[in-house]
Amino acid sequence: MTPSHAVLLPGTASDEVFIASVFTTPLAHAGVMLEAPPSRSVTARLAALDAAWDGVPLLVGGVSLGAHVAASWAVAHPERCAGLLLALPAWTGAPHGAPAASAAAASAAAVTGVGVAGALADVTGWLGAELRRAWTRYGDDLVPALTEAATCPAPTLAQLAGLTVPVGVAAFEDDPVHPAEVARAWADALPRSVLRTTTLADLGADRTSLGRAAVDAWRAAAG
Template sequence: MTSRYAAPAFVVLPGTASDEVFVRSAFAGPLAASGFDLVAPRSRSVAEHFAALDARWDGKPLVVGGVSLGAHVAARWAARYPSRCAGVLVALPAWVGPAGSAPAALAAAASAALVDSEGLAAAVAGVDGWVGAELRRAWPRYGSRLVDALREAAGSAAPALGELRGLTVPVGIAACTDDPVHPLGVAEQWLDALPRAALRTTTLDALGADRGALGRAALDAYLSVA
């Protein structure tokens, strides 16, 4: 197991148009229960995510991670700087390599177009349950940057299979079995490519009752190979 002395903080990035509030709700409790500290940057764009990881590195390897887009950035940063990374937490990976026609990319592009043409309220009006509540909470925090953030995410790249194969640190992957936007099959692709990884699953219903279900799944997977 990676000790808190080898990895004093787990730096976890938010997903597309999400924020550090959601990251804390999913990861703070599980990490604290295992004796780890969470850093949840307030970064918004892909460039800001990379910059946040660069800023946290102080010469000691980090455990980095994220949700969806944040997971893509964290894994790409770890592949880019292997000596800076002690491990990776991946929650809800959305695609491999170029976004193409991945469901999450199409959803982000469609949301951007709807917000741009009809406004934020119309874009979230048909989204029910805890996911809708989360969008109505987080999206206004982006202000005028929301449309650009959604469009950037829709066209961004996840790690290619070659990058994942070269990532030798322990990687914990969490996926929801009932999430059509972040298909379980994508998480399984990541798992097959990564040399040292484990996958744990939960459900969107479980996250509705307790956001920490996502963090526990990712951390349990990580600790099983660390």
């Protein structure tokens, strides 16, 4: 039975606006309504999943840190989870200097030193525009969010191996911050998973490309 809605969480210093741009249309094509709760911290992301739970197993997931949090929630509450959409997992277990964790820590230091405009002065194109939009919305919560993300553990491969729900994993083939090898390791560990890949250039041209990859992978995993 296809879940009626999905609860999806944003990545580090990202927001529900980006999640909606990525997932609303692909989920609608699958007959699933998106719920993208606003959340600024790991605690808030977990609280949003707890609040969405109404006794019926949920399709949950997210992007980057949001994927980590959703998978961790599923590990802690397997009876509450009907499936997972995991886009761009960035590390496994403790961060240990993973590129995304190092980037979050460096960004926190840069924002503290020179502000959002200065920290993003050299970030151009669609990514720069997206970060300026989202980071500005965080206000005083931005540096704490970046700092928290840099040290937040993801599930281990052993924990992922215990999840038996269908899982769609999506990765970029060309993103050094979210290495495709991490997504492949997650997909290999998860008993019922399919991996689909796309590119950063695809996302720049069409935000839904990442959502389609994750949703198509989940539907394939569900059979």
